[in-house]
Every structure is written in C-alpha cells, then in structure tokens.
Amino acid sequence: MEEHGLVVQIKGKNAVIKTQRTSACDNCSSKKSCGTGGAGSDVLIELENSIGARVSDRVTFSVGSASILKAGLIIYLVPVLSFIAGVVIGQVVSGYIPGANPDLVSGLLGAAFLVAAFIGLKIYNAFLDRNSSFRAKILRVD
Numbered sequence: 183m184e185e186h187g188l189v190v191q192i193k194g195k196n197a198v199i200k201t202q203r204t205s206a207c208d209n210c211s212s213k214k215s216c217g218t219g220g221a222g223s224d225v226l227i228e229l230e231n232s233i234g235a236r237v238s239d240r241v242t243f244s245v246g247s248a249s250i251l252k253a254g255l256i257i258y259l260v261p262v263l264s265f266i267a268g269v270v271i272g273q274v275v276s277g278y279i280p281g282a283n284p285d286l287v288s289g290l291l292g293a294a295f296l297v298a299a300f301i302g303l304k305i306y307n308a309f310l311d312r313n314s315s316f317r318a319k320i321l322r323v324d
Contacts, residue, residue: 183247186324189239190226197231197320199241200224233320240324249316256306261299268295 187201203223227243235241272288279287310316 183245189235196228197235198228229320235323241320242322243318243320245318264295264299265292268292
C-alpha cells in the first residue's frame with residue numbers, strides 16, 4: 183500500500199514524514215470511534231531516509247498490507263486468547279485448591295495472563311522495530 187507525505191524533519195539517518203491516514207481508514211466502519219483518529223487526521227512517522235529526501239520534499243512510501251494484517255492479528259488476538267487461556271486454566275486449577283472460589287481464581291489468572299500478554303507484546307515490539315519487513319520504506323521523492 184503506497185502513501186504520500188511531506189518530510190518535516192531529518193533526524194540523523196531518518197526522515198520524519200507528515201501524512202494523513204487515508205486509504206486504510208477510509209472504508210472502515212469504526213474510523214470515528216477508533217483510537218487512531220480515523221481518516222484525514224495528520225500523523226508523523228519516522229522512516230529510514232535511504233533515498234536522501236530533504237525537508238519539504240513530498241515523498242511516496244510503502245507500507246506492506248500483509249505486515250499491517252499480521253500486526254493487527256497479533257495486537258488483537260494475543261491478548262484475547264491469553265485472557266481466555268488464563269480463565270480456562272483458572273477453572274481447572276481452582277478444582278485442586280480446597281475452598282477456592284473458581285470465579286475468583288479464573289478472573290485473577292485471566293488478568294495475570296492478560297498482563298503477561300501485554301508485556302510479551304511490548305518485548306515483541308522491540309524485535310519488530312529491528313525487523314525491516316515490518317517497517318514502511320520511502321520509495322521516491324515526488
């Protein structure tokens with residue numbers, strides 16, 4: 183998916199690009215209630231300046247659609263599945279604890295698994311920052 187933006191700052195080997203959310207958000211039914219702000223809102227992104235763009239250059243950059251889909255699945259599914267796993271394991275474990283309230287054990291274990299999932303995602307995010315297949319790339323100066 184190609185997007186366009188304006189280089190507003192150069193930071194070392196990176197360019198800060200001001201762009202608007204457009205194609206990915208335009209057809210989404212949740213764009214007004216979504217935390218991303220929906221279509222038309224400005225966003226600043228920092229990309230590797232491999233083509234030598236300068237401040238005030240209009241550039242085209244590419245964001246892989248598959249990368250967006252993978253990231254979305256990871257961000258939404260991992261916490262939900264972790265929470266469900268914690269609740270189910272909590273129900274099983276509570277049967278082995280005499281006098282334990284199964285709902286309380288399930289809720290606490292579900293919450294613990296959810297927190298662990300968010301911590302795991304934070305660590306995984308650090309890996310993705312170094313993985314070039316998930317990063318947008320500046321293609322050309324327009």
